Amino acid sequence: MLDPRLLRESPDIVRAAIAKKHLQVDLDAVIALDNAWRALLQETESLRSRQKAANNDMAKLPKGSPEFIAKVAEMRAVSAQVKEKETALKAAEEKCRAAMLSLPNIPHASVPEGATPEQNVVFSTHGDIAALVSAHAKPHYDIPGFNKLFDFDRGAKVTGAGFPFYVGDGAKIVRALLQFFLDEDTKAGYTEVNPPIFVNEASATAVGQLPDKEGMMYETIPDRFYAIPTAETPLTNFFRDEIVDEAALPICRCAYTPCFRREAGSHGKDVRGLNRLHQFDKVELLKWVHPSTSYAEHDKLRNDAERLLQKLELPYRVLLMCGGDLGFSQSKKYDLEVWSGGQQRWLEVSSCSNFESFQARRAQIRFRAKDGKPELVHTINGSGLAIPRVLSALLENNLQADGRIKIPAALVPYFGKEYLTFL
RNA sequence: GGAGAGGUGGCAGAGUGGUCGAAUGCGCCUGACUCGAAAUCAGGUGUGCCGGCAACGGUACCGUGGGUUCGAAUCCCACCCUCUCCGCCA
Numbered sequence: 001m002l003d004p005r006l007l008r009e010s011p012d013i014v015r016a017a018i019a020k021k022h023l024q025v026d027l028d029a030v031i032a033l034d035n036a037w038r039a040l041l042q043e044t045e046s047l048r049s050r051q052k053a054a055n056n057d058m059a060k061l062p063k064g065s066p067e068f069i070a071k072v073a074e075m076r077a078v079s080a081q082v083k084e085k086e087t088a089l090k091a092a093e094e095k096c097r098a099a100m101l102s103l104p105n106i107p108h109a110s111v112p113e114g115a116t117p118e119q120n121v122v123f124s125t126h127g128d129i130a131a132l133v134s135a136h137a138k139p140h141y142d143i144p145g146f147n148k149l150f151d152f153d154r155g156a157k158v159t160g161a162g163f164p165f166y167v168g169d170g171a172k173i174v175r176a177l178l179q180f181f182l183d184e185d186t187k188a189g190y191t192e193v194n195p196p197i198f199v200n201e202a203s204a205t206a207v208g209q210l211p212d213k214e215g216m217m218y219e220t221i222p223d224r225f226y227a228i229p230t231a232e233t234p235l236t237n238f239f240r241d242e243i244v245d246e247a248a249l250p251i252c253r254c255a256y257t258p259c260f261r262r263e264a265g266s267h268g269k270d271v272r273g274l275n276r277l278h279q280f281d282k283v284e285l286l287k288w289v290h291p292s293t294s295y296a297e298h299d300k301l302r303n304d305a306e307r308l309l310q311k312l313e314l315p316y317r318v319l320l321m322c323g324g325d326l327g328f329s330q331s332k333k334y335d336l337e338v339w340s341g342g343q344q345r346w347l348e349v350s351s352c353s354n355f356e357s358f359q360a361r362r363a364q365i366r367f368r369a370k371d372g373k374p375e376l377v378h379t380i381n382g383s384g385l386a387i388p389r390v391l392s393a394l395l396e397n398n399l400q401a402d403g404r405i406k407i408p409a410a411l412v413p414y415f416g417k418e419y420l421t422f423l
Numbered sequence: 424g425g426a427g428a429g430g431u432g433g434c435a436g437a438g439u440g441g442u443c444g445a446a447u448g449c450g451c452c453u454g455a456c457u458c459g460a461a462a463u464c465a466g467g468u469g470u471g472c473c474g475g476c477a478a479c480g481g482u483a484c485c486g487u488g489g490g491u492u493c494g495a496a497u498c499c500c501a502c503c504c505u506c507u508c509c510g511c512c513a
Contacts, residue, residue, distance in 0.1 A: 038473065041472080042474075042481090045473070045481060045482045046482095049481060052494090054493075054494085055441060055442090056441080059442050071493070072493045072494095074493080075494080079492085372468095374470080
């Protein structure tokens with residue numbers, strides 16, 4: 001959510017932000033709703049003020065006295081008016097809040113102009129893609145024996161499409177990657193957290209998944225919990241409605257969780273094999289930072305995620321997202337894409353985003369500044385990293401002529417052997 | 424799942440219909456005393472929203488949401504959470 005004062009004082013900044021993100025929002029309607037709400041609030045509060053003054057007078061009067069009885073009669077009418085106004089006020093407030101929630105975050109000045117993913121800027125490229133071209137290269141789902149270690153058919157039987165079983169070395173490579181990521185992230189200064197993987201409605205709302213993305217999440221009956229689409233959801237809510245110690249900032253945490261995404265409407269080549277799943281494992285990095293260090297911490301977090309790909313010796317590139325491809329709630333975002341040599345395509349394995357105070361305002365996460373006034377923190381997060389696509393690149397890029405997969409040196413201590421075998 | 428108790432400011436803890444944003448204690452901040460500190464004494468010390476350049480004014484908040492009433496921290500209803508006992512169970 002944006003600061004309402006920004007809308008009132010500098011609507012042009014908001015207008016420019018909407019344009020840069022290539023969104024359609026009727027800003028004037030939002031402003032009108034805000035004005036209407038404020039006018040109604042004034043009226044209601046002055047009525048209540050009158051009511052309060054009368055109450056104080058009545059407290060001094062003897063209960064049964066004629067003056068008292070007259071006051072009761074008089075205030076009965078005011079009370080009815082207050083109730084009426086309060087009902088109207090509540091409706092106006094809800095409309096206004098909904099309208100405010102429809103306003104996107106302001107993109108940072110360094111975000112490039114652009115409407116489509118093609119206009120994202122390649123920020124940096126690492127590793128040698130050409131070296132991966134070989135005669136036996138193939139998509140991971142076509143590698144002989146793939147279905148033994150990554151059993152999609154039985155997963156479909158037991159649960160549904162996109163819920164594979166990982167078997168034998170398949171399970172072990174997932175565990176090795178998770179352990180490796182968590183160890184590296186911890187070394188980089190992130191405190192490991194093991195959060196709940198279901199959240200309530202308030203938590204989903206605070207990070208912006210509700211309203212709007214309810215169709216993307218699995219919901220439980222009868223408790224109305226949501227299966228988390230990312231560890232960002234429970235992690236960000238850790239400090240919801242709290243004022244944290246300024247000296248503790250930045251607070252850096254990492255968490256492994258399974259992630260659940262309905263991905264309604266996704267079909268075709270993009271979703272084959274490990275490319276897109278309804279349940280997958282991911283380690284998330286998250287920081288609560290002081291606004292003054294926000295972008296430096298954002299860069300650091302991106303570097304922390306990049307280091308993981310470097311240690312796994314996977315070629316990757318970093319995209320700086322243009323305004324049109326920036327999410328609704330982000331001020332700036334880098335995507336890390338790993339090169340998948342068999343499919344000959346880039347796969348997104350991490351989005352490193354700075355939300356500035358957009359999430360913190362909704363979630364009411366603040367710190368006490370030196371002058372004593374609470375101030376909103378900035379939140380930053382990114383994957384470090386998502387397992388299936390890293391795995392898919394690992395399988396494709398490291399496929400040997402004999403059908404085995406060479407395990408990167410950094411991962412060998414975790415995996416326990418130098419090769420993964422399918423058959 | 425059953426029975427009972429309870430949820431009040433940073434913490435502890437009073438308050439059962441009106442002058443209560445809320446006693447008191449602790450903590451914290453400022454000042455006095457002191458070479459300095461401790462102790463002591465005096466004063467201060469929640470958050471949001473609206474209006475205002477500001478000083479400040481208004482209003483809301485006693486787990487959450489409804490209700491009763493001229494008036495609710497206080498009474499009624501629902502829900503959430505915590506604790507105790509019983510039951511069940513990884």
